[in-house]
Amino acid sequence: MKRPISGLRSSLKCEICEDRLALHTCSVCGRSVCDFHFNEGVCAVCEMSMCEVCGKNLSIGYCELCGSLVCDRCVGVSNGSRRICKKCIQGLSFSKK
Numbered sequence: 001m002k003r004p005i006s007g008l009r010s011s012l013k014c015e016i017c018e019d020r021l022a023l024h025t026c027s028v029c030g031r032s033v034c035d036f037h038f039n040e041g042v043c044a045v046c047e048m049s050m051c052e053v054c055g056k057n058l059s060i061g062y063c064e065l066c067g068s069l070v071c072d073r074c075v076g077v078s079n080g081s082r083r084i085c086k087k088c089i090q091g092l093s094f095s096k097k
Contacts, residue, residue, distance in 0.1 A: 016034075
């Protein structure tokens, strides 16, 4: 019978620090994490990558004008490499009036 080299205990470790015991599961990515890397249902990695406009989805890049992390739903204009968020688009339309 084959056994894991590290044993069962290592499979219960936090997937971020690989040191502490993983007690939680991230609601966004499903990563198993410890208390230190878990905040309000989300792991530290997803928390850092969260869209700064809606705060609900993982970001896909930065807004070219304001520098905010934006998800695919909060991008107002995109040509593939350049992105402008909905907030900046609204600001541009108000300034033209």
